[in-house]
Amino acid sequence: MTWTMAQRQRLALENQILQNEGFTQFGVFHHPADDTYSAGGTATTSVGRNYHVFCMIPPSYPTQRPSLYITDPNPLLNFNGVAISRLGVSHAMHTLEPNTLGWVQICHWRADRWHAGIVLQKVFLKAMLWLEAYEQHLATGRDLADFVRTMQEAA
Amino acid sequence: MSDQRSMIRDAMQAIAQRKPGKSKLVYDKTKRTIVAVSEGVPTPQALNITADDADMFGVVTLSSGWLRDKWSSLTKAGSLPVGFSSWDDGDALTQLELCIQGSGTHAAATLVLGQQQGQASEGIVISIVPTDKPTHRSDVFVSPDNIAYRGELIEPAGPAANPRDVVFADIEPQLDLRRAGILETTVLKDRTVLCIGLGTGGALVAVELAKSGVGHFILVDRDRLSVGNVVRHPGGISQVGRTKVNVTRNLILEKNPGAQVEVHVMDVGFENRDVLAGLVQASDLVICGTDNRQSKLLINELCVSADKPAVYGGAFRRAYGGQILRVRPKQSPCQQCFVSSLPDEASDVEVSSQDDADAIAYSDRPVAVEPGLSLDVLPIATQLAKLAMLELLADKSSTLNVLKRDFDAPWYLWLNRPEPGTQYADMPPLSESRDEMTINRWYGIYFERDEQCPVCGDFLSGLAAAYGLDSTQLPALPEKE
Numbered sequence: 001m002t003w004t005m006a007q008r009q010r011l012a013l014e015n016q017i018l019q020n021e022g023f024t025q026f027g028v029f030h031h032p033a034d035d036t037y038s039a040g041g042t043a044t045t046s047v048g049r050n051y052h053v054f055c056m057i058p059p060s061y062p063t064q065r066p067s068l069y070i071t072d073p074n075p076l077l078n079f080n081g082v083a084i085s086r087l088g089v090s091h092a093m094h095t096l097e098p099n100t101l102g103w104v105q106i107c108h109w110r111a112d113r114w115h116a117g118i119v120l121q122k123v124f125l126k127a128m129l130w131l132e133a134y135e136q137h138l139a140t141g142r143d144l145a146d147f148v149r150t151m152q153e154a155a
Numbered sequence: 156m157s158d159q160r161s162m163i164r165d166a167m168q169a170i171a172q173r174k175p176g177k178s179k180l181v182y183d184k185t186k187r188t189i190v191a192v193s194e195g196v197p198t199p200q201a202l203n204i205t206a207d208d209a210d211m212f213g214v215v216t217l218s219s220g221w222l223r224d225k226w227s228s229l230t231k232a233g234s235l236p237v238g239f240s241s242w243d244d245g246d247a248l249t250q251l252e253l254c255i256q257g258s259g260t261h262a263a264a265t266l267v268l269g270q271q272q273g274q275a276s277e278g279i280v281i282s283i284v285p286t287d288k289p290t291h292r293s294d295v296f297v298s299p300d301n302i303a304y305r306g307e308l309i310e311p312a313g314p315a316a317n318p319r320d321v322v323f324a325d326i327e328p329q330l331d332l333r334r335a336g337i338l339e340t341t342v343l344k345d346r347t348v349l350c351i352g353l354g355t356g357g358a359l360v361a362v363e364l365a366k367s368g369v370g371h372f373i374l375v376d377r378d379r380l381s382v383g384n385v386v387r388h389p390g391g392i393s394q395v396g397r398t399k400v401n402v403t404r405n406l407i408l409e410k411n412p413g414a415q416v417e418v419h420v421m422d423v424g425f426e427n428r429d430v431l432a433g434l435v436q437a438s439d440l441v442i443c444g445t446d447n448r449q450s451k452l453l454i455n456e457l458c459v460s461a462d463k464p465a466v467y468g469g470a471f472r473r474a475y476g477g478q479i480l481r482v483r484p485k486q487s488p489c490q491q492c493f494v495s496s497l498p499d500e501a502s503d504v505e506v507s508s509q510d511d512a513d514a515i516a517y518s519d520r521p522v523a524v525e526p527g528l529s530l531d532v533l534p535i536a537t538q539l540a541k542l543a544m545l546e547l548l549a550d551k552s553s554t555l556n557v558l559k560r561d562f563d564a565p566w567y568l569w570l571n572r573p574e575p576g577t578q579y580a581d582m583p584p585l586s587e588s589r590d591e592m593t594i595n596r597w598y599g600i601y602f603e604r605d606e607q608c609p610v611c612g613d614f615l616s617g618l619a620a621a622y623g624l625d626s627t628q629l630p631a632l633p634e635k636e
């Protein structure tokens with residue numbers, strides 16, 4: 001599939017919104033070798049730990065939901081030292097199907113709630129909320145879901 | 156019963172064989188029935204034959220279209236083999252060429268032009284003989300050289316205890332005639348409908364459109380009919396295991412044998428985007444009966460892009476009600492406008508299969524499969540088919556066009572019951588309400604199209620303005636290997 005002009009324009013605009021709205025640790029990138037797009041960056045939580053988040057922009061974006069992964073650290077461990085990716089689609093940890101490399105997929109919006117009006121800035125905002133909740137999970141052992149409200153359709 | 160049946164048969168055979176002095180059948184206007192009048196009987200009270208009685212006799216049905224096609228072969232050879240599907244211990248024989256789905260029991264016969272000489276040695280013989288009966292009758296066949304014929308059945312072992320009539324089925328004219336009262340007979344034959352999602356609702360809509368004379372169908376679904384589907388789906392237990400597109404194709408052809416039906420067994424997902432885009436382009440109208448948001452939004456994007464009207468329908472959870480959204484691209488709200496404006500309503504869907512449940516469940520929070528009853532899905536399918544008809548008739552003259560003022564809204568809501576836990580739980584009873592919402596009524600609801608919709612509007616300008624950016628002056632994206 002080839003990208004439409006509207007898709008390319010939207011991704012450029014979304015990158016500019018990230019930069020202008022204080023999300024400078026994230027960006028949207030073009031990969032000219034295969035004409036694909038990705039978005040991601042390194043988020044630093046309030047306790048000072050760094051996490052790299054990454055998503056390939058799917059070819060039918062924005063109608064198609066982008067999957068957002070934590071690529072580093074890998075494996076990402078839970079309070080008990082178990083890889084979170086082993087939990088699969090977990091409501092307690094707000095995760096979806098992991099990547100084949102073991103990357104944990106954050107549940108930002110589920111497919112049955114995603115729509116084209118949601119922008120990447122909100123996706124990364126949810127990623128940062130997830131990471132803060134993850135830090136609380138590591139500190140207390142409580143489910144990550146205890147710290148984040150079920151993702152509502154707030155877009 | 157058997158005495159009456161025997162008397163009717165004797166009377167009819169006597170008339171058919173023109174035996175003098177027996178009896179005749181007369182339509183009695185005052186009684187509005189057919190009465191048999193026997194010679195010497197002063198009052199015509201011997202028999203009362205109603206239309207139902209005529210169905211007492213077994214029937215052998217031949218295809219007029221097939222016979223016309225084979226007529227020159229029959230006239231040259233004098234006879235032709237013909238196969239039948241035999242139903243109900245031979246009570247009805249239907250020519251195989253007419254059968255979309257046969258009985259499983261075949262009967263062989265020979266078609267003979269002219270009177271059969273002597274007794275048939277083996278198998279059934281049908282003599283095609285000239286007749287002076289009116290040509291509009293179902294037991295009369297008009298040959299390509301414009302001569303009327305009837306069929307005489309000769310059983311292999313002499314006269315049968317239950318003789319059968321020979322009738323001719325001329326499919327298209329006979330079906331068109333039934334629709335002619337309300338629909339111009341050819342008005343929908345050139346229309347192509349893309350039906351995506353052939354669950355209970357989608358399949359019912361497709362069959363209703365076939366009955367109404369839609370001539371071309373493209374069917375898309377990935378699923379097979381399961382035993383559990385049978386209590387809702389128009390496909391039956393004998394179809395279990397078949398793909399829903401093929402089950403629905405047969406249901407369509409049973410109702411409209413002349414329809415062209417193309418089937419695609421595939422998922423309505425982004426991986427099939429290009430194929431789906433091609434199918435949308437080839438259609439006049441898209442019916443979307445899928446029950447997940449992703450597929451609806453994908454179809455919506457493709458339809459808006461191709462400027463094709465679409466009708467989306469679905470039941471709410473446990474089919475306590477349902478809704479329909481009709482989208483005329485750039486003229487009325489699209490599915491994306493609907494999702495943005497009414498997110499809760501757009502998310503209320505029936506969980507009718509394990510696949511549906513799995514799609515929204517977590518491994519530690521399962522979702523129950525809770526399908527509704529077929530009778531609660533039927534009103535939604537019926538209304539959707541009606542709205543689809545109006546779209547297909549858009550630029551054509553039709554009696555149904557008077558409905559366009561009634562069905563002007565983009566969104567339609569139906570409630571089967573005041574479901575506890577919903578905003579409709581406290582609706583007044585149907586018999587007590589005049590102005591408030593109740594069950595069993597259609598509500599056409601208006602809402603505005605989003606001028607800055609990401610699919611049908613100018614989203615980028617709106618988004619850029621919201622963030623104080625100029626969408627025409629953006630720097631190039633950073634590049635990465």
